[in-house]
Amino acid sequence: MSGAATQLPGAVAGPVIRAEGLTKTFGAFTAVDAISFEVAAGEIFGFLGANGAGKTTAMRMLCGLLTPSGGVASVAGFDVGREPEAIKRRIGYMSQKFSLYDDLTVRENIRFYGGVYGLRTTEIRAKTEALLGRLGLAHERDALVGSLPLGWKQKLAFSVALLHDPAVVFLDEPTGGVDPITRRQFWDLLYEAAARGVTVFITTHYLDEAEYCDRVSIMVDGRMAALDTPAGLKQQFGAADMNEVFLQLARGAKNTE
Amino acid sequence: MPAAMFAIDLQHLSKSYGPVQAVQDVSLRVPPGELFGLIGPDGAGKTTLFRIMATLLLPDAGTAAVAGHDTRGGMRAIREVVGYMPGRFSLYPDLTVAENLDFFAALFRTTVRANYELIRDIYEPLAPFRDRRAGALSGGMKQKLALCCALIHKPEVLLLDEPTTGVDAVSRQEFWQVLGQLKARGITIMVSTPYMDEAARCERVALLQEGQVLRVDTPAALQAAYPVPLYAVRATGSLYPLLQSLRAYPATRTVYAFGEEAHLSLLPAATAAATTGTAEADLLGYLARAGHAQVQLRGLTPTIEDTFMELLGARPAATAPTAR
Known part of the structure; x- marks a missing residue:
């Protein structure tokens, strides 16, 4: 895309994500234990934690898929408990597991998701051209998505998640299994999106990727055990890299999987 | 039977699925007792190689021998001495932890008790959940149980297909410590991973991309192979x-x-x-x-x-x- 930044319709003033004492219990088990944090527009926010620390539960609440047991949270200005449908229209979502339909072509996938997000046909057409040009996929428009290399699929899935100009995009381990060069190209797409004002909320098991985030939170046993810039966290824990920070925090966890 | 010179000997293996060439002229030799890594992204051909070695798939061309037996004709002999942990969880979700373990031991005409020593360190954190259904375990515990089941017949060769994918950094580190202990017992281990940092923990690795071997070497030699100052x-x-x-x-x-x-x-x-x-x-x-x-x-x-x-x-x- 050219330098012309896409203006996000109805951009929110102040934090795009705001959680205050956000809690989720399942019976006697507290999966998310009163977490509080804010994420600014255009920030790349790394959401880390060991398996079982509560990341997925917290993310599902922020996406409006799960009602909190306590506390409040808002995403793009809407309350996660009371206005989940409004949130779903203002966010994009992509994970390694769920992204595109292999049996549809590149163009069909874009058209399908454009329809799901409620875009007009003319809008979808224009966005399809821009997207294919930006990704260098113009010649592959009629190829089945299943025939594309994994790296291209992931770049396409990310772009499709941004089709409706969401305020926030939630990425759940988006780079799993891709080669190291493609992984880095994927991060270039994240940087570009963030520079356009999209807030990027990302989980990853690659701790070198935590270094690329503006700020990183680390969940341990349902609580937010740390939240700072990568440099700040390394200083706080006297660690050489984010891997060391993570290991120091996660080793003390009780709810290990 | 004389001891094989190579625990795993793959020569010019190729395998296609329709138009997709999954493995292309791959040759690898792993001596007994080595901890060998297959390193590469999804689509590199790692799983196809494991399925050929585990006698679940025949190659289109080339030969594969495991523990001295050719995978063509040697299926029964190979299955006796190989432990295979597929990338996808493939234990019985409706059986408990203990039942799964007993089942796999029985398949190999042995008992959990006979080989408990080998799995003790891995099984101990699972022991409190022995009556829980395997399907209800968390990811890290499933992984530990799958490794126990792959080890319960005391295999000579362990085939581990992406055991650490989707696993957090703490569990990954623990898993590699376990692999080191198993290697110390003389078990040959072939393990695949998309995590480059884990390659350094193998004795030798093959770097794979789109079905081809880019290079096979020790981690140190691979680092030294970088051609220009960095x-x-x-x-x-x-x-x-x-x-x-x-x-x-x-x-x-x-x-x-x-x-x-x-x-x-x-x-x-x-x-x-x-x-x-x-x-x-x-x-x-x-x-x-x-x-x-x-x-x-x-x-x-x-x-x-x-x-x-x-x-x-x-x-x-x-x-x-x-x-x-």
Whole structure:
């Protein structure tokens, strides 16, 4: 895309994500234990934690898929408990597991998701051209998505998640299994999106990727055990890299999987 | 039967699925007792190689021998001595932890008690959940149970297909410690992973991409194979603007983000034609003019990931697809 930044319709003033004492219990088990944090527009926010620390539960609440047991949270200005449908229209979502339909072509996938997000046909057409040009996929428009290399699929899935100009995009381990060069190209797409004002909320098991985030939170046993810039966290824990920070925090966890 | 010279001996293996060439002329030899890594992204052919070695799939061409038996005709003998942990969880979700373990032991006409010593360290954290259904276990515990089941007949060769994918850093580290203990007992281990940092924990690794072996070597030799001097560059502020400046630098050969630093190699011609003093001084001057503060530049020992990207045929980053 050219330098012309896409203006996000109805951009929110102040934090795009705001959680205050956000809690989720399942019976006697507290999966998310009163977490509080804010994420600014255009920030790349790394959401880390060991398996079982509560990341997925917290993310599902922020996406409006799960009602909190306590506390409040808002995403793009809407309350996660009371206005989940409004949130779903203002966010994009992509994970390694769920992204595109292999049996549809590149163009069909874009058209399908454009329809799901409620875009007009003319809008979808224009966005399809821009997207294919930006990704260098113009010649592959009629190829089945299943025939594309994994790296291209992931770049396409990310772009499709941004089709409706969401305020926030939630990425759940988006780079799993891709080669190291493609992984880095994927991060270039994240940087570009963030520079356009999209807030990027990302989980990853690659701790070198935590270094690329503006700020990183680390969940341990349902609580937010740390939240700072990568440099700040390394200083706080006297660690050489984010891997060391993570290991120091996660080793003390009780709810290990 | 005489002891095989190689625990695993793959010669010119090829396998296609319709038009997709999953494995292309792969030859690998693993001596007994080695901890050998198959390193590569999804689609590199790792799972196909495991299925051939585990006698679940016949190659289109080439031969595969495991523990001295050819996979053509030697299926029964191989299955007696191989432990295989597939990438996808494949235990019985409706059986409990203990029932799964007993079942796999019974299949191999042995008992959990007979070989408990081998799995003790792995099983102990699972023991409190022995009556829980396997399907109700968390990811890390499923992984431990699957490893126990693959070990319960005391195999000579252990085949582990991406055991650490989707597993957090703490569990990954524990898992590699376990592999080290199993290796110390003389078990040959073939393990695949998409995590480059785990390659360093193997004795030798094969770097794979799109069904082909890019290179087989020790981690140290792979690091030494990087062809040109490599630098680490860092500056204050976000990494992204620094990456962009380095990509635009005319003498840049490759530049990649590595944690908080950028790894940079320079074109040899530019190094030679450096006008004012050294290539390093030119670069520092350029970055200062581009507005980067507190730039640090140091020589670097390449990592396996650097070498892998080099072997992938890394073009200069300025012409990488996303920059087009």
